Amino acid sequence: MAIRPRVTEEFLWGLSEFLEGIVDINRKFGARSWKDVANPEWRNFRLAYEKNKRTKTFSQFVAYLKQKGYVKLPTGESTGPLQLTEIGKLKALKYRTRKTVWSDRKDGKMIMLMYDIPKKKQHVRQAFRSALKFLNYTMLQKSVWISSKDVLEETERAVRDYDLADCVSMFVIEKVRVPK
Numbered sequence: 001m002a003i004r005p006r007v008t009e010e011f012l013w014g015l016s017e018f019l020e021g022i023v024d025i026n027r028k029f030g031a032r033s034w035k036d037v038a039n040p041e042w043r044n045f046r047l048a049y050e051k052n053k054r055t056k057t058f059s060q061f062v063a064y065l066k067q068k069g070y071v072k073l074p075t076g077e078s079t080g081p082l083q084l085t086e087i088g089k090l091k092a093l094k095y096r097t098r099k100t101v102w103s104d105r106k107d108g109k110m111i112m113l114m115y116d117i118p119k120k121k122q123h124v125r126q127a128f129r130s131a132l133k134f135l136n137y138t139m140l141q142k143s144v145w146i147s148s149k150d151v152l153e154e155t156e157r158a159v160r161d162y163d164l165a166d167c168v169s170m171f172v173i174e175k176v177r178v179p180k
Contacts (some may be wrong), residue, residue: 012082013052016058020051060080100138102149110175111152112135115168131158146173 036043065071069086074081084092105111113132117125135154136147147155152172160170 012058012062017054020054023051100134102151103147105150108175109156109172111147111149112171112173113147113155113168114171115143115164117143117164117167121167124164128158128162128164129175131162 028171062071065088066073068087070086071082072085072089074083115125115128117128130162132145132155135147136146136149137151137152137160139145155170158164159170
């Protein structure tokens with residue numbers, strides 16, 4: 001069973017501060033323009049303003065996620081781990097799907113996948129189907145999927161991640177045209 005990290009608002013702020021620290025180090029030791037070298041007070045003022053603006057933006061982003069219903073705090077708690085709601089999960093999957101482009105297999109073959117996942121693992125089955133859709137598979141039947149994309153390694157990783165090695169059969173197949 002995979003352990004899920006607890007993402008709290010406090011954790012996100014800690015991460016934001018950590019990343020700000022990296023930005024500060026880069027700004028202190030990174031390349032500067034001649035304008036910054038000639039007027040260091042102005043540079044410090046500008047950097048402080050930019051940091052304040054980023055902090056406000058991050059805070060507004062977390063508030064926006066809560067307002068839209070993408071994340072929520074556990075019931076009855078004012079602080080604690082942020083939970084991704086069903087709406088948030090769907091939004092994340094849609095965004096992830098739009099941004100990934102898979103290349104076609106160079107050998108012209110296809111990957112065919114067949115599975116028989118037990119009813120007691122229904123939630124895993126649904127998640128695995130979402131992974132197959134993300135990997136640009138096309139459903140032929142409920143449990144038979146094919147893809148012409150070069151996603152064999154990603155598919156094998158998904159089978160391992162969902163612990164479905166006993167339930168899934170994968171084949172690399174060649175499309176054959178019947179002569180007339």
